Amino acid sequence: MNFARGSRDYEQLFGVAYRMLGSAYDAEDTVQDAVVRWQSLSDAERAQIREPLAWMTRVVGRICLDQLGSARARRESYAGIWLPEPVPGTVGPAASARPSDPADAVTLDESVSMALLRAMESLTPGERVALILHDVFGMPFAEIGDIVGRTPEACRQLASTARRHLRSEPRFETDDAQRERVVQAFAAACATGDLEALSAVLAPDVVSRADGGGLAGVARMPVVGADRVARYLLGIIRRGETSGLTIDFRFATVNNATGLVISTDGRVAAVIDLAVVDGRVHEIALVVNPDKLAAWA
Known part of the structure; x- marks a missing residue:
């Protein structure tokens, strides 16, 4: 696998982290941290991981979950209004991402809009992680449960609650x-x-x-x-x-x-x-x- 900066896999991981954190700087740090953890594994340990990108996505999810609580505290003391850091061009992931089915699920492009990233600040860390990983990236709730330390059904409820919170926000124009x-x-x-x-x-x-x-x-x-x-x-x-x-x-x-x-x-x-x-x-x-x-x- 190629997790070097600029690679397709790196961009996908960055897309996951940015959607969760709303900060390109923090997302870069998160992916770099995950890459270090991958590189610290032995050859035998890496050989046992059948889907390295999925493994790295779970690692990025755990790091983001840990960061979201402290990030909220920092933003509450921010001078004036805090907005997500705008990113030039297209924010990953690669086309291989598997968005979810529900009609009110957050779409790939919508999930990176400044308006929705700001609105997601009202969600709990668990709700945000469950919503992004399931609705946008199609991760099963069983795997999300391993990240947030909840049962699959509890994670399903987290995502459902997050959608209800976001329904009151205007959905941006996709045309x-x-x-x-x-x-x-x-x-x-x-x-x-x-x-x-x-x-x-x-x-x-x-x-x-x-x-x-x-x-x-x-x-x-x-x-x-x-x-x-x-x-x-x-x-x-x-x-x-x-x-x-x-x-x-x-x-x-x-x-x-x-x-x-x-x-x-x-x-x-x-x-x-x-x-x-x-x-x-x-x-x-x-x-x-x-x-x-x-x-x-």
Whole structure:
């Protein structure tokens, strides 16, 4: 097996860890830790493992389960709003992953959307692990039970409870063409400062959340409502322009979907992910924390 960084198996393991932790940095550390454990096995021990990738997935699941409790405590003391770390391009796994059957199960792309990763912060560590491993990766509940220390039936209940919690959240638009049109309209309105056009593409109860990590001048509470959000976003852009900065917008794949990257004087200053439902923006994730933008430089 090839678990080297950049390999197909490595990317799949990273996809598992990132969906559980919402942090690319922590996901990388988790996979590296799992690789060290694999390498520490003797040749005879490795020979007894019939499915190395499945074995590594279980190891990654256990490490993530251990981390989720402490991660929640860190995020509760975070300066302002905590949002997942946006990842450029497509977040694994490889096409060999086996998604689950239930109609309300979380889909592969949906499971890595910024909106759902944020919503999953309300789940318990066991619920999150069971939901991701079963609904997204098709792992049997018996194997999940070995990870979380529960019976298969208890794990089935964990996943079911997690789905019920997430049903109240808007499910993002899966129609790529529809989403592209909305993102383009949003970007054009922001770039031209057209308040009316921007308000029109936002849902009446749209919520904008900004993660500055205490390092950037953005709202530390969610901004709600189409008019308020539109004025807030255009105000941020105007402040930059008034300061003499050259602001550029470009489209990019953010967590498997079209999003926006904003640069000021050639430096990446923000990444924007939009949750699109029924042709309108329902949630905006604005990440300006420099610590979460290193991969976009």
